[in-house]
Amino acid sequence: MSYRTAHIILIAFSLFCGTLVKGQDASSYQIALLKYNGGGDWYANPTALPNLVKFCNKNLGTSISTDIETVDAGDPAIFNYPFVHMTGHGNVVFSAEDVQNLRNYMLGGGFLHIDDNYGMDKFVRSEIKKIFPNNELVELPYTHEIFHQTYNFPKGLPKIHKHDDKRAQAFGILHEGRLVCLYTYETDLGDGWEDEEVHGDTPEQRALALKMGANIIQYAFTAFH
Numbered sequence: 001m002s003y004r005t006a007h008i009i010l011i012a013f014s015l016f017c018g019t020l021v022k023g024q025d026a027s028s029y030q031i032a033l034l035k036y037n038g039g040g041d042w043y044a045n046p047t048a049l050p051n052l053v054k055f056c057n058k059n060l061g062t063s064i065s066t067d068i069e070t071v072d073a074g075d076p077a078i079f080n081y082p083f084v085h086m087t088g089h090g091n092v093v094f095s096a097e098d099v100q101n102l103r104n105y106m107l108g109g110g111f112l113h114i115d116d117n118y119g120m121d122k123f124v125r126s127e128i129k130k131i132f133p134n135n136e137l138v139e140l141p142y143t144h145e146i147f148h149q150t151y152n153f154p155k156g157l158p159k160i161h162k163h164d165d166k167r168a169q170a171f172g173i174l175h176e177g178r179l180v181c182l183y184t185y186e187t188d189l190g191d192g193w194e195d196e197e198v199h200g201d202t203p204e205q206r207a208l209a210l211k212m213g214a215n216i217i218q219y220a221f222t223a224f225h
Contacts, residue, residue: 029082030069031069031084034070035072035073037073044088045194047195051194052213055210062217078102079108084111086112086115087117089118094127107180111219113216116185132173135173137183138172142155142156146170146215148215149218149219160191160208170182170185191209192205193213
């Protein structure tokens with residue numbers, strides 16, 4: 001993609017997102033699941049995003065489509081989605097084209113949420129570094145506004161699944177003070193968003209996961225404005 005084409009897309013995307021924030025009709029906007037190479041199961045947790053969208057529409061008053069799109073990491077169509085979610089258990093590989101596309105997307109107002117579904121950590125960190133070689137992946141303090149949107153999480157991310165029994169952590173890439181990429185680790189929010197019978201989580205666990213997910217959506221749609 002040429003610089004001029006990328007610049008035009010970024011302007012259009014920013015205008016599109018501005019429409020959403022101003023509260024105009026948003027019944028047609030969607031969020032997407034990121035498809036990536038490397039062999040990792042990018043398609044994990046198929047009921048997670050639809051459930052999160054339904055929760056947000058009911059409790060935040062959003063009107064996000066419940067039809068979740070899938071978008072390739074290198075596809076310019078990513079600019080159609082103000083929020084893109086990425087998950088999996090295994091390997092992740094971003095090509096040079098993927099890296100440039102994802103960087104343009106996030107710098108242009110898009111938001112990428114990466115949720116480690118267990119086993120993704122050692123792969124995804126190096127791939128994030130490809131996208132932002134000059135930005136450190138930093139742990140977000142409990143005071144960060146993403147934890148204090150409609151729902152208050154004074155101790156940060158909720159712990160949904162045990163994994164290695166480490167504390168749940170939220171890491172991020174910040175650009176000009178805005179969180180453009182959120183990486184949630186040792187929490188497994190996506191599993192908590194899934195249908196109840198999939199993992200057998202308690203109603204309390206699922207509620208915590210969905211409320212934190214709603215905070216992420218709310219932040220993603222408003223932080224750049």
